[in-house]
Amino acid sequence: MNYIKKHGEALLYVLPAALIIAVFFISSILYTLVVSFTDWDGLTRSHWVGLKNYVEVFSDVTYITSLKNTFMWVGLSLILPVGLGLLLSILLQQIKGQRLFKNLFYLPYAMSLTVVGVIWIFLFSSSGINYLLTHMGLESWTRDWLQTPHYNTVAMLIASLWQGTGTNMLLFLVGLGSLPKDPFEAAAIDGANRFQIFWRITLPLLNPVTIVVLGLALVNSFKTFDIIWVMTQGGPYRSSETLAVTMYRETFMLFHFGQGAAISILLTILTVVASWFYLRKTIVEE
Template sequence: MWKKRKWQSYLYIMPAVLIVLVFFITSTIFTIITSFTDWDGISQMNFIGLDNYVQMFQDPYFIQSMLNTLIWVLAALILPVMLPLILAIMLQKSRFGTIFKNIFYLPNTIAPTIGALIIMSLLSTYGIPKLLGMMGFESLDTYWLNIPYVNTFVMIIAGVWQGIGTNLILFIVGLNNIPPDPIEAAKIDGASGFSLYKNVVFPLLKPTLVIVLLMSIINSFKVFDSIWMMTKGGPYRTSETLAVTMYKETFVNGNYGYGSAVAVVLSLIVLVISWFYLKRTFKGEME
C-alpha cells in the first residue's frame, strides 16, 4: 500500500517533468548540436566544428553586443536594486505607502512591448524632446532612440521604470519580515540613521538582496522585447544585446548555426555568473 502511494505521488509531478524534458532539455541539446553546424533552417546540417565560435569572437557586431550587454548588467546592479531599496525604506512606514506601492507597481503590469510603445511615444519628435526644445534646449529636440549609444541608456532607464515595482514589493516584504528585536537592541546601543541600516538592517535583508540582485542580473542578460520594439538593435546594430543578436542572426538572417552559438555562449555566461554569485553569497552558510 505504501509503495502504491509513493508511486502515485510521482504522478503529480510527471507532467512538469515531461514539459521540462521536452521543451527545455531537448531544445538545449538541439541548440548545442546546431551551434556546430552551418544550418540555415532549411537545408541539411553540415558539421563545421568550432567555426561559428571562432567567427563570433571575430565579429565586431558580436563584440559590440557583448559590451552593450555588460552595460545592461552593470546598470542592473545599481538602478533596479538601489532605487527600489531606497523607496522601500521610505514607504515602509508611510501613511500613503499603499498608494505609492500601487503607483510604482503599475508599470510592471504592462507588457514589455506595450511599455516600449509608450516610451517611443513619449520620446517622439512631438513628445519630451519637442517640449525640451520649446524650453530652449534645441540640441535635445531630436529622436533620442536614433542616437547610437545614447539609446542604450534611454532603454535602460525605461527598463528600470517598468521593472521597479517587483523589486520594490520584494524589499518591502523583506523589511517587514525583519524581527524587531535586533533593531531595538541596536537603537538602545546608540545606532541610528545610516549606521543602523548598514550594520543591522541590510545584513538581515541579505536573503532578499540576493534574490533581487540575481533576478536583475539574469533579466539584464535576456532583455529583448523592449530593445526589439524600440530600436531593433539599431541604428547600425549599435544597441544590440546578446539576446537581440541571437534572435536577429537566427530568425532574421537565417544563420541558425551562428545564432545557436550565440545562444550557447549567452546561456553559459548566465549559468557561470549565477553559480559563482550564489556560491560566494552563501559561502558562509555552506561551511
C-alpha cells in the same frame, strides 16, 4: 532511501511531468548544440563547420558590440532597479498613503514590455522629452534619442528601469515588514544613527530578499529582448543589440541558424556561469 520511502508516493505524481520537462529541455539543448557547429540555413542541407560560428562571435565587430551591450545591461540592471527599489521601499515605510504609492510604482510592471516600449518611444520623440527641453530653453540638450548610438541604450535602460523598479520595491517592502523589531530598538538605545542602523542591521537582515531580487535581475538582464526590439530593433546599424536580439536576428531574419544557435549556447553558458558564481558567493556568505 528513507526520503524515497517517506515521499515515494508524492514523487510518483511528480515524476511524469518532471520526465517530460527534462526530456524536452535536454533534447532541445543537445539539438541546438549540434546546430551551432553547422552552417544550416533552415532549408538546405547543413554542413559541419566546427567552431567557426563561435570564433565569429569573438571576432566580428557586430557580435563584440552585442556582447558589450549585454554586459552593460547586466551591470546596470543589477545596480539601478535593485538600488532604486530598495531606496523606494525604505522611503515608503516612512510616509502615509503607502498603498497608493505602491500601486503607482507597481503599475508599470503590470504592462507588457511591448506596451512599455511603445510608451517610451513617444516620450523620447520630438513630442516628448525633446519638446519639454526645447520649451525650457535647453534645446542644445535635445537628441534623436533612439537613433543615436549610446544614447539609445541609455534611453532603453531608463524605460526598463521604470518598468522593473516597482517589483523590486514590493519585494523589499515585504522583507522590511518581516524584520524583527528588537535589533532596531537595541541599536536606537545604544545611540546608533539612521545610517548605522541601515548599514549594520537592515541590510544584513534583508540579505535573503536581496539574494532573490538580485538573482531575478541577473537572469532577466541576460535575456533582455522585448524592449530593445520594440524601441530600436537593435539599431541604428545594430549598435544597440544584445546577444538575445542578435540571436533572434541571425536565426529568424537572416536564416543563419548555425550562428544563431552558437549565440544561444554562448548566452546560456554566460547565464549559468554568472548565476553559479552569484549563488556560490551568497551561499558561502550565508
